């Protein structure tokens with residue numbers, strides 16, 4: 089099966105609520121959110137769809153860089169290659185776009201990787217899990233993401249999550265060490281029994297993180313995610329020695345190599361697995377398996393991908409046996425996306441549609457055209 093065409097579709101998807109992290113807005117109701125859908129075709133006319141969701145306030149990739157990287161760097165070296173040899177595809181992509189401190193342009197690479205998994209699954213008439221010789225459960229529990237600096241709004245959202253069957257809450261903090269604990273306390277009070285993950289997105293200094301962690305201990309927070317800068321593994325190790333709240337690393341871990349460094353330095357209790365930051369399903373699966381073997385806890389997350397990226401992630405998280413509610417919240421923020429048939433997403437759960445092969449989503453090309461933007 090030789091790759092004969094790779095198409096990247098830059099999309100602006102409408103949002104129904106704003107989404108802000110400590111680095112700034114990653115999408116809002118006025119401007120929408122940048123997504124790139126990738127379609128790969130082979131010489132036997134098989135097709136696969138993948139998704140890249142760049143957030144330039146979260147990492148350095150943009151909608152423009154994803155599309156130009158795919159069109160000008162990946163497409164010329166991948167046309168004619170065997171679609172079923174994903175390892176070789178990554179080798180070629182990694183030689184064309186080299187790493188910096190860690191993998192280069194993983195979000196663009198993830199779009200290609202997920203499209204190939206989809207294509208191979210459809211060609212072999214298998215779901216993603218079946219490609220990995222496994223048959224995990226079909227449903228996965230979701231956590232509800234709260235990103236606001238308004239305590240009243242945060243409490244309303246926590247009440248909503250509790251009343252609508254969500255199994256966990258993911259609260260964005262890292263805005264102000266002095267004020268964040270007030271928000272954490274109010275949310276914990278509103279939804280005391282849900283799994284409670286707080287994510288600072290690199291927002292604190294070490295001394296601020298130590299202070300905040302003491303408050304989180306008292307409030308019974310389950311996990312404290314990425315309090316310090318991504319490259320500060322020694323700082324995270326120091327923080328771990330000073331608190332008993334489990335520390336999760338997200339922006340610090342992009343590759344298996346990064347994860348192994350974090351394990352060597354005892355910098356985390358938990359690894360956050362995300363397919364887009366890890367260059368696709370291949371890299372994220374490897375990281376999840378290493379973290380499991382190292383006896384770390386796993387958290388599943390996303391970069392607010394639409395239904396296509398969410399579904400690919402849900403396959404992997406089920407395969408890895410992640411039983412904590414996962415942070416796959418794109419459709420919670422999006423008004424609409426180009427997926428036609430796909431999983432059933434009720435408030436707190438994703439139920440995979442295993443009658444559909446590959447990732448398990450059909451793509452509505454009319455919607456691709458409607459949401460497509462010129463760069």
Ligand SMILES: [Mg+2]
Nearest residue numbers: 287313314338
């Ligand atoms: Mg995070």
